[in-house]
Structure formats: C-alpha cells, structure tokens
Amino acid sequence: MKLVISEMRKSFDKKEVLRGASFTFEQGRIYGLLGRNGAGKTTLFNCLNEDLRADGGSAFLEDEGGRRPLSCDDIGYVLSTPVLPEFLTAREFLRFFLDINRGRVPYPKEPDVYLDYMQIDPEDRGKLMKDFSHGMKNKMQMLVHFIADPPVLLLDEPLTSLDVVMADEMKQLLRRRKETHITILSTHIMELALDLCDDIVILHNGALSPVEREHLDDAAYKDRIIAALKEEEND
C-alpha cells in the first residue's frame, strides 16, 4: 500500500505554502517530515486530514486493487497537544468511541482491555480526563487511533512533551505497528527523527523531497539534512 500525494497546492492570501507538493509514502516505513518553522508541515497534515481544503492536487491510496481517494477512515491524525472530551472518563470515552465505530473496528474488545494495553492505571480509568496529565492524555489520543487502526497515521510533534519513559513506550508502539501502516511524523527534533524514522522527507519551498541516507553515518546524515534545510534560505 502507498499514500500518493500529487501536486498538492495551498495558499493563504498570496503566500503559497504548498506549491505542488508530491511524494509517495510506502507501507512498512516510518517517515520523518522535517521543515523549517512555517514551512507548511501542519498545513500539509491538515489538508490530508481535510481540516483544510487544498487549493489543488490530490491524495490517494494505492494498492494491488488500484487507486482510491483518501476517506475518513484512512487517516489518523495525532495532534501535538492532545484534545479529549474532558467531561468523560477514559472508560466512557472508549465506550463511546467503540459504539460509534461498531462494525468498523475489527475484533472490538472491552474498554479495559485497551486501557491495559496502553498501561493506563486502573485507578485512573474512572477519573474525568480533565484531571489527566499531558502524557496520559497523549496515550488516550494515541489509543483511539490505534483502535481505529487507519492505514495512514499522521503524528504532529508526537513525543516532545512526554517524559523519557513514556516517549520510549510510544516509540516501541509505533515500531510494532509500522509493518502494516504508513506512518508520517513531523518533528523538529533531529535525534528523534534519526532514531525512529526510516526515511527523512523535507518540506521546503512548498515541495516534498527525500534526503537520501545512502551509507552515511548519523552525524554525516544529520549534516546533509541541515544542509538541505538551509538550501531554502539560499534559494
């Protein structure tokens, strides 16, 4: 399976943020999307998730059966600041989620099974989510996307505000799932991108382009990425 982005364009007033961005993301790989501040990473994610309407271009999934446009069920978008209905408890949120996704979630289980999987303390499961820490909220947000299991997962700065233990848990989870999914994460943290991602894609001047690793070690690869990002300034 492949996620094909073709000639995607988006402008705000006269500022062209995406200028015909095209790229093919493949299943089984984690992509690190890097770009300078304001390069348009969040805009690209918002366009893919239909939070913003793109001015032009398209995005579709391609597999043995052919091509089909992205649908609501194909994308999971994990926000950098998790937002949850704070008036619900973790169990209630999952129950509501499972209710309205009946028939869509393969082999649905009881909410507690999922909460066990995410290592949410049993004592916290009956608390209102407004009292959850940032990390726990992040876990809950991630969990509903894992349960919905969309083929494409977009993560916007996913691990920056987590403590080291929780960040490590999340990394393990993403690695475990990567074989069957297309995972794209945007980040400013080079170390995270190098550690977790199989490929680095740069968004600069409104276009997507890969930074080939070839046989470079981490330090040399890092220099190449920074050089590619600096090209933007020199263009």
Add this chain to the structure above:
Amino acid sequence: MINAFLISFRLRIACRVNGILYWLKRLPLLRRILPGSLYGAGWLKTAATILAAQWELFSFFFGKILYLAVFFGPALALLHSERDAAWGGTFLHIFLFLTLAGALFNNPIFSADANTYYTVFLMRMDARRYALSNYVYFLLKNLLGFAGVLTPAWLLSAALLKEPADSPWWILLLPLLAVACKLIAAAGNLALFHRRGILLNDLSGGKPYFALLFLLLLAAYGLPCLGLIVPGAVLLVLCCILILVAVPAVLYLHRSRDYRRVYQAYPYAAAPAQAVQQAVQQGYQNKLVLEEGQGSQHSGCAYLNDLFIQRHRKMLVRRPRRLALILCGVLAAALLASALSRDLAAEINQRLIRTLPSFLLVMYFINRGETITQIMFFNCDHSLLAYRFYRRPQVILELFRARLRTVISLNLLPTAVIAAGLPLLLLVSGGTERPVEYPLLAGSILTMSVFFSVHYLVLYYLLQPYTAGLEKKSPAYAALTGVTYLVCYFVATRLGSLMSPLLFGVVLILFCAAYLPIALLLAYRLAPKTFRLRQ
C-alpha cells in the same frame, strides 16, 4: 510619562485597526479585495490614530452628556414634577452616590487587557509608567469632561428655572470630587494588594461587591424618593475632606512599585484574547460533576449526550430549575393579587392577552440556546471535532438529534410554567369571552421556546463560529444572532402591537411551522459539511 502614554495609545489603535481589518477580511467579498499588506500600512495606522484622537476628544464630552442624560435626566424628571430650585439638591445627592459607585466600578487603573499584556509583558514597558500615564489620562478626561458639561448644564438650568439651582462653585467641586473618589479607591485597592495580595475588582469581588453597588444605587435613587437628600452643607464638607484625602492617595499611587505584580495577579493579563476564552473553558470544566450512579442506558451519541448533561448539571439544569421556581413565585403572586383585589384582577385581565407579543422578548432572554451551544463547544466539540470519526455525517446528525431534544427540554422547564401560568392567570383574573385565547396563549409560548431552541442549535451547526483557539470568529454568526435580537425586539415592541393578539398568535405559530422544518432540513443537509473546527 507622556511618551509612555503615547506609545501605549498608538499600540492600542494599531491593535484595534488590525482587529477591524481581520474582521473585514473574513467577509466574503472584502476577503478578496483587501490585500494582506494593509496590516503593515503605516499611513493607515497614522490615519486611524488621528481619527481615534479626534474621537477621544469628542467622547470627553459626549460620554458625560450621555451619563447625565441617562443617570440624572429621568430620575430628576420623575422626582420633581415642577421646575424649581429643589432639584439642584437632588442632583447633588445622586451625583455623590453615583460618584462613590463609579470609584469602585469605573476605575480602570488596574484593569488589564490584551494591550496591557503586549505593552507591559511583551514589550517590557515599565508597568508603573504604563499604569499611571493611562490613569492620569483617564482622570483628566473625567475632570475636563465633567467641567465642560456641567458649565452649560448649570447655565441651562439657571435659564430654565429663572434662578440658578445651586452655587456655580459646584461646577469646579464636582469634577474634583469625582476624581478624588477614584484616586482614593485606587490607592485603597493598591494598599490592600500590597498588604494582603488581594485585588478588588468586579471579577474577584463577587457578590459583596455587587451588593455594595446595589446599596449605593439605592441610596442615590431610593432616598430622594423618600424625600431624604444629603444636605448641601454636609456635601460641601464631605467634598473638601475627600479632596484633601486624595492628596496622600496620589502620593501613594505615585510611589508604589507594585504595578507589575498587580498586572501579573490580574486573571486575564497573562495572555491576549484567547486567554479570556480559556478562562471561560476552565470555569466550565471546574463545574463538572462526577458522581456515582451517573451513566446511560443508551449507546453512541445518545450515550455521549446523556453523560454531557449529567456532568454539566450545574450549568445546564440548575439555572432553568431556579428560573422555573422564580417564575412560579411570580405567577403565585399574580394569582394571589388577582384573587384579593378585583381592580387588580381587572387590570391584569385586560392587559394579559395584549402583552403576548412582548413575551417574545421574555422568551428570548429565558432561552439559553447560545450559552448551551457555547458549553457544548468548549467542553465537548472543541476536542472531539479534532477526530475524524466524530465528523462522519451520521455521527453529526445523530448527535444533532439528541441535542435538539435536550435543548428543547432544558428550555421547556421555565417555558412550561409560563405556558401553563398565563392561561391560568387569565382564567383567575376574570376569564375571556374567547375561549380560544387559552390554548393560544399556551401554544404561542411553547412555540416561541421551541423556535429559539431550534434556531440557536441550527445556527451553531450551520455556522460553527468557534476556532480551535476557542475564539468566536464568524461575522455571519454574529450578524445572524444580532438580527435575531433586532427582529424579536421589533416584533415584540412594534409589529406585535399592530395586530390583534389572536392574529399575532396564529401568525407566530404559522411562521414557526414553516421555519422549523426548513431550518432542520438545512441542518440535515449542510451540517455534515459545515460543522467543523475553524482554523
């Protein structure tokens, strides 16, 4: 100090111009015409600053004329049917108590807004200079405004009454009194903050603060009704004392170094506009109720909606209940009065059916559609709309249906009291020759309630006015809610009186019978596309 004031003034105008431009650029046609570069146009900011300065000059006097016209004109006309010199004493009495109230409630030395945040925290202007320069400007405006308006007012009164109402010295003393009271209150507030860290304002003062305002207003208008006014000599002595006390107050305000701390303590000073909304959201979340036994037999969206109502009981259910109780009390009093006094019963009977159009305004104010949808957004949709599963058309429509039932039933509680109470009052006060008026009264009130419930929910789903940052940014929503009020006001006060109550009731019910299906159909067709988070 003057420089500090000018910088903050220019910044305030620039923010205001940018705000207006931003608003204009959201309008469909202007969006394309106005270039983004306008934000950076220096000439526009200069022109706006000149215009704003002229407006400030104008408002010096216009504000005071309005103040005298609203707070003194009607009261003096009601209290003194004859033109005589006695009203001068009443004027001074009211002025004294309103000035004391103004010292507490219109004393913006510590009020912080987005401009304070930008100037003091982001641009690091000295907080004392910022506070004092703006405060001196505010006091000067008061001083000159009062002096400029009281002089012609005194001359006018002298011409009208053929003799001056009071000594012309008051023209000098009253503005000084107003300024002195504000200075004393400001210094007192600052001293309290310095010693105990408490900042008294209408936000933190709460009920005692408003009780004090009520007492001062009561003294201003209530005492003259009983023929009691503060004698001129006492007032003169009080004036002199307050003006003298203001001198050390000025010195204290000038010497204090607490201003930055004051702004930091102010609840909304920590960040610009969004912070206000976040504080509102936090307030909503603090009132959530989690209790044993809460739950729902339903599933899916109905389950979510049931839990939403249970957890927000304090905000959603308590107020309609209280309102229904108050309305029951008013109704019982009216029924009792009708039973005890035949004259009163006749009066009520005669007026009741004729006042039906004005109940449109009553129902407008009773209906909480706008508040309920705001709570829905802040505590539920704001977060869930970020998930695509929540934006599936069938989920949006299923939840819309559940919410429609909820909003109607929440508004129905006080509505039921009115809908049942009015026909009962009509019956007890002497009845009517046209029995159709009983069901018409009840039917009209119920229809109005359902109309407002549906109207606000449909507007919310079709125009979803809030952004992810919780700000309300939809000119169309603002315009339509404004038009809703204007139309209600016009119908209740003008159009309604042109028709017979019977015709009004029938037209109202027919209008709603046509409007409601159209509104619901629009919501069903369009909400799956329009119910989105604004970016």
